[in-house]
Amino acid sequence: MESDAMEKAYKKYYREVYLYALSLCRQEDMAEELVNEAFYKAFIASDIPEGSFKFWLFRVLKNQFIDFKRKESRLHPIGQFEAGFSEIRKEGPANKYITKERDERLYLHLVALEPEIYREVIFLFYYGDMGIKDIALTLSLSTGNTKTTLYRARKKLGRLLKEDPYEF
Template sequence: MQKKDMEKIYGMHYRELYLYAHSLCRNEEQAKDLTSETFYRAFVSFDMKEEKLKYWLFRVLKNLYIDEKRKKPWVLIESIEVPVEESPLTQLLKTEQRRVLFEKILLLPEEYSELLVLFYFSNFSVSEIARMKGATEPGVKMKLMRARNKLKGSLENEEKL
């Protein structure tokens, strides 16, 4: 893979992959690490057509997350002050509404938050998600509907407060 191809792929998919990684692990540093490792593996070993690249990247990231989850839990160290640099997540979620919505999505059970991020933030179709998850399209549609309903309930509960 040539350098300009790598830069193009990185630019096209970094934000979506980072958001997906963050929705899985709910930790900025781990999400950055997972995203970086995913691109490293893509640049070293990907040899399929570009149309399958996005799906492949998301599958690799999910597998890396599962491997990390099996190995060791991540521990947050909150007492260390690091100069604040605007992260990709902050850049993408600049408006308060989107930030609140994304935070509410992360509070949902993992199976629902993952589907919502894949569908709305990473622009995968229902059929692509079904292939990725090894599920049927009606099953994915049903889980998406349940995830939306849970999210709606969560947002309505916040409004009542």
């Protein structure tokens, strides 16, 4: 990929890819590392499918996260890897994109959403501006399964927001 094209892609997709990485790992430093590695792989890759750079980038990032998780599970079999959403610092890089208190509280609920697939579909749909078909392709799910998962994720997030002591 050309240097100018790479710079444009970085500026265009950084925010979406970073927020997706943060939703997966819940650690800002690791999210930065995953994003940088994904863009590096894009820079050296020659076989990126035409017209699907964004989806390819999300898939590469997800695969890197899975590889890291596997490696960590071998090193820490008790499951010490999973960090709570309290790991996200209020003054960290994520704060550039989440400025209002209400948005921050919503984002913290999203990061805490379990299971992981719920977080992924919500982030890809709302923050990644992907449609159902694109999410299905990115996560290797059927369209029907993606719709069902998004519905369940929204319901669960709604329950979490209702339980929040602050108004939404």
